[in-house]
Amino acid sequence: MRxxxxxxxxxxxxxxxxxxxxxxxxxxxxxxxxxxIRFAMCFPDVYEIGMSHLGIQILYDMxxxxxxxxxxxxxxxxxxxxxxxxxxxxxxxxxxxxxxIKNFDFLGITIQYEMCYTNILQILDLSxxxxxxxxxxxxxxxxxxxxxxxxxxxxxADFFDLFYMGEGETVYDELLDLYKKNKAAGGSRWDFLxxxxxxxxxxxxxxxxxxxxxxxxxxxxxxxxxxxxxxxKKQVVMDMSxxxxxxxxxxxFIKATQDRVVLEIxxxxxxxxxxxxxxxxxxxxxxxDVEVLKDYAYKMLKNTGHEEISLSSLSSxxxxxxxxxxTFLIDEFKSKGINISLPSLRIDAxxxxxxxxxxxxxxxxxxxxxxxxxxxxxxVINKGLTxxxxxxxxxxxxxxxxNKVKLYFMLGLPTETEDxxxxxxxxxxxxxxxxxxxxxxxxxGKCQITTSTSFFIPKPFTPFQWARMYTNEEYISRAAIxxxxxxxxxxxxxxxxxxxxxxxxxxxxxxxxxxxxxSAVIEEAYRLGCLYDSWSDQFDNNKWMQAFENTGLDIAFxxxxxxxLDEVFPWDFIDIGVTKDFLKREWNHAMNAEVTPNCRMKxxxxxxxxxxxxxxxxSKN
Amino acid sequence: MKARIKxxxxxxxxxxxxxxxxxxxxxAIRRAEIPIxxxxxxxPHMIMSFAQPLGVGVTSDGEYxxxxxxxxxASEQAVAQLNAVMVEGIEVTGFREISSxxxxxxxxxxxxxxxxxxxxxxFQHAEDIRVLSAKWxxxxxxxxxxxxxxxxxxxxxxxxxxxxxxxxxxxxxxxxGIFLFLATxxxxxxxxxxxxxxxxxxxxxxxxxxxxxxxxLEVYAKNPESAGGTTKNDFISLEDLGKDIVTT
Numbered sequence: 061m062r063x064x065x066x067x068x069x070x071x072x073x074x075x076x077x078x079x080x081x082x083x084x085x086x087x088x089x090x091x092x093x094x095x096x097i098r099f100a101m102c103f104p105d106v107y108e109i110g111m112s113h114l115g116i117q118i119l120y121d122m123x124x125x126x127x128x129x130x131x132x133x134x135x136x137x138x139x140x141x142x143x144x145x146x147x148x149x150x151x152x153x154x155x156x157x158x159x160x161i162k163n164f165d166f167l168g169i170t171i172q173y174e175m176c177y178t179n180i181l182q183i184l185d186l187s188x189x190x191x192x193x194x195x196x197x198x199x200x201x202x203x204x205x206x207x208x209x210x211x212x213x214x215x216x217a218d219f220f221d222l223f224y225m226g227e228g229e230t231v232y233d234e235l236l237d238l239y240k241k242n243k244a245a246g247g248s249r250w251d252f253l254x255x256x257x258x259x260x261x262x263x264x265x266x267x268x269x270x271x272x273x274x275x276x277x278x279x280x281x282x283x284x285x286x287x288x289x290x291x292x293k294k295q296v297v298m299d300m301s302x303x304x305x306x307x308x309x310x311x312x313f314i315k316a317t318q319d320r321v322v323l324e325i326x327x328x329x330x331x332x333x334x335x336x337x338x339x340x341x342x343x344x345x346x347x348x349d350v351e352v353l354k355d356y357a358y359k360m361l362k363n364t365g366h367e368e369i370s371l372s373s374l375s376s377x378x379x380x381x382x383x384x385x386x387t388f389l390i391d392e393f394k395s396k397g398i399n400i401s402l403p404s405l406r407i408d409a410x411x412x413x414x415x416x417x418x419x420x421x422x423x424x425x426x427x428x429x430x431x432x433x434x435x436x437x438x439x440v441i442n443k444g445l446t447x448x449x450x451x452x453x454x455x456x457x458x459x460x461x462x463n464k465v466k467l468y469f470m471l472g473l474p475t476e477t478e479d480x481x482x483x484x485x486x487x488x489x490x491x492x493x494x495x496x497x498x499x500x501x502x503x504x505g506k507c508q509i510t511t512s513t514s515f516f517i518p519k520p521f522t523p524f525q526w527a528r529m530y531t532n533e534e535y536i537s538r539a540a541i542x543x544x545x546x547x548x549x550x551x552x553x554x555x556x557x558x559x560x561x562x563x564x565x566x567x568x569x570x571x572x573x574x575x576x577x578x579s580a581v582i583e584e585a586y587r588l589g590c591l592y593d594s595w596s597d598q599f600d601n602n603k604w605m606q607a608f609e610n611t612g613l614d615i616a617f618x619x620x621x622x623x624x625l626d627e628v629f630p631w632d633f634i635d636i637g638v639t640k641d642f643l644k645r646e647w648n649h650a651m652n653a654e655v656t657p658n659c660r661m662k663x664x665x666x667x668x669x670x671x672x673x674x675x676x677x678x679s680k681n
Numbered sequence: 682m683k684a685r686i687k688x689x690x691x692x693x694x695x696x697x698x699x700x701x702x703x704x705x706x707x708x709a710i711r712r713a714e715i716p717i718x719x720x721x722x723x724x725p726h727m728i729m730s731f732a733q734p735l736g737v738g739v740t741s742d743g744e745y746x747x748x749x750x751x752x753x754x755a756s757e758q759a760v761a762q763l764n765a766v767m768v769e770g771i772e773v774t775g776f777r778e779i780s781s782x783x784x785x786x787x788x789x790x791x792x793x794x795x796x797x798x799x800x801x802x803x804f805q806h807a808e809d810i811r812v813l814s815a816k817w818x819x820x821x822x823x824x825x826x827x828x829x830x831x832x833x834x835x836x837x838x839x840x841x842x843x844x845x846x847x848x849x850x851x852x853x854x855x856x857x858g859i860f861l862f863l864a865t866x867x868x869x870x871x872x873x874x875x876x877x878x879x880x881x882x883x884x885x886x887x888x889x890x891x892x893x894x895x896x897x898l899e900v901y902a903k904n905p906e907s908a909g910g911t912t913k914n915d916f917i918s919l920e921d922l923g924k925d926i927v928t929t
Binding site for chain 2: 064071072077082361367
């Protein structure tokens with residue numbers, strides 16, 4: 061029997077002990093004496109969140125296919141266990157072997173959102189690994205980061221030995237082989253890092269020096285090691301259909317956020333919304349073969365026993381075989397008691413038909429993400445959704461029996477005026493009016509239009525990377541304008557408005573575009589006790605503000621400046637395929653409220669066509 | 682056709698709560714391709730009902746749930762198919778047909794359960810147990826000779842004094858622990874930890890300072906042939922109410 065890292069008295073005292081015992085269906089056990097590399101894969105948030113992440117499941121499966129590697133999982137201990145581990149000096153352990161992370165060769169951390177940064181420090185701290193890469197020795201695992209936030213890795217540069225830029229399926233094998241070779245040859249940690257620096261897509265922050273101008277912006281970013289490359293090229297998988305994908309994902313005992321089979325149908329998005337980082341990072345759009353997906357659906361449902369299957373991608377309506385795939389899933393699995401969970405789809409006759417088949421119309425709601433209230437603003441952000449399309453879609457759905465609509469918008473977008481803000485409630489009201497056009501005896505009571513706004517955060521590698529942000533107070537006053545305008549609407553009783561807090565937005569803004577200097581704030585915030593900052597009940601803005609004060613960093617420098625077009629950004633050394641010239645063109649188009657057609661309509665020359673794959677070669681076959 | 686599944690819960694699986702064990706079996710039944718029936722309606726779910734929930738930390742040799750089958754499957758085959766998709770810590774030990782009579786199925790029939798209570802050396806490891814002391818052995822006899830055993834019992838609404846003695850059908854000391862046979866189910870329900878708490882207070886020990894491990898041995902219904910007593914013969918295990926399925 062496996063010996064657990066935590067004793068019975070601890071497990072009986074903490075919330076959800078199942079988070080820490082491993083043993084789940086499809087988790088992989090190996091003989092640790094028979095592998096060469098032990099890899100701990102970490103999602104720095106609580107188990108139920110981390111277990112829902114597709115990327116880790118893909119890499120876990122891919123690594124464990126190798127006989128010489130045992131990849132295990134580790135998540136952030138919840139605050140109750142965190143306190144016990146500190147008090148009793150219990151080192152953080154991996155779920156499968158229950159062995160301390162400190163004994164592993166690698167600790168790989170996926171970095172999905174900025175507000176997990178203090179949790180990364182918790183993982184290192186509880187593992188007994190020095191927080192800063194410069195303090196680590198031959199006894200410590202190599203700490204490697206990946207995921208969307210690594211496209212600006214600089215706020216975390218002090219904490220990671222290396223970063224993997226791009227999709228994990230491509231050069232990990234090469235990296236692991238090098239590690240093995242170096243270990244066998246008796247090479248040091250430093251030797252390995254120098255070897256790794258030669259691998260495409262691998263960035264070793266300590267091999268670069270940054271110099272700053274007097275105004276605080278970057279003067280130069282230069283390699284200080286002969287092995288380090290000038291530019292780091294993002295890694296992309298060109299053949300999605302044959303890329304590794306788990307047929308037997310791990311099935312948690314406790315309910316995870318994503319408690320279902322997830323089929324990734326495509327990567328990338330053709331739309332080119334100017335605020336969207338994923339839409340730029342994952343170019344070009346690459347589809348998976350529909351027959352391959354059908355086969356995965358069978359195998360994954362059989363191997364997990366899940367009662368639900370869902371599709372994952374950006375803008376799923378653009379998947380060219382969507383109709384065939386959804387029809388297949390319904391025909392094949394619905395009679396077996398499997399729920400088909402649909403992604404948010406463009407509203408048309410087809411999507412209403414399948415929604416009617418798989419959901420209870422009275423309970424389910426329609427979702428639109430116009431992102432901006434006025435047509436002018438939607439043109440600025442290049443969101444190709446018009447009022448006509450929204451009202452027409454909503455109308456069709458209302459006539460089909462739906463009466464609940466959810467709307468998502470952003471506030472604080474570049475060039476936003478009060479008119480743009482007021483256009484949000486006006487659009488919600490027009491949708492309600494469309495509902496009440498249906499004769500009373502043919503409609504299903506009142507309608508419910510729920511509007512949510514979040515605050516826009518400019519992200520690296522988007523056309524809006526030059527945009528400024530605002531203060532907490534300014535954000536709240538913008539939400540208040542929207543709130544007041546809701547009260548003026550004819551159908552205000554059918555309209556509901558929710559807005560997000562702005563404190564977290566401000567911090568996300570700093571770290572999304574922050575430089576190396578901001579790592580001091582993260583370390584200080586952690587020292588002051590910040591943890592689980594993405595959890596509203598744990599988040600403590602006062603401590604964060606204290607951390608800025610203690611480190612002398614100025615939020616305004618990061619958030620309130622509109623950056624000049626020739627500014628050197630902390631992330632400029634990364635080559636994501638999309639050129640800075642294209643982003644500049646798009647920024648200028650945005651300022652003139654000019655739309656850019658999507659990739660299927662017309663190529664706009666963003667730069668990724670050089671890879672000759674996906675949507676870039678679709679019509680040219 | 683209705684079937685009753687019996688399983689063991691041991692090792693690290695004792696930390697998985699009742700609701701999560703239910704979820705585990707819903708998925709396991711799909712993986713094992715057991716021909717289970719679903720309810721009709723918009724969101725069909727498996728026809729499945731669990732007996733007497735087991736507390737977190739407790740192990741068991743006698744856990745049960747009943748399911749509705751769409752077609753017969755041989756007991757031996759069903760057990761093999763289920764065990765092929767289990768995890769360490771859960772083992773299916775029986776798969777039997779039960780009467781489709783509402784009164785015989787469902788879990789309202791549960792009337793008693795027996796337990797083995799062991800004394801781990803420390804609170805840290807339940808498996809590392811000590812031999813029962815002579816003092817404890819003697820005290821168990823004395824405890825059971827009490828005319829009444831009054832405890833504070835929490836109900837949903839209030840807390841009240843209850844005499845649990847009539848609900849303890851048997852309690853005796855064995856070399857490796859204390860055996861308990863207790864009223865269980867919807868009519869009368871006595872949890873083993875409440876008995877042990879009363880016992881520890883009786884011998885002057887602080888229940889919070891004494892590590893104990895509870896292991897459920899079996900769950901019983903009233904024996905239809907019994908005149909209504911509370912001896913072992915007046916009860917029948919849930920498993921024995923069913924019969925093995927043999928298909929040709």
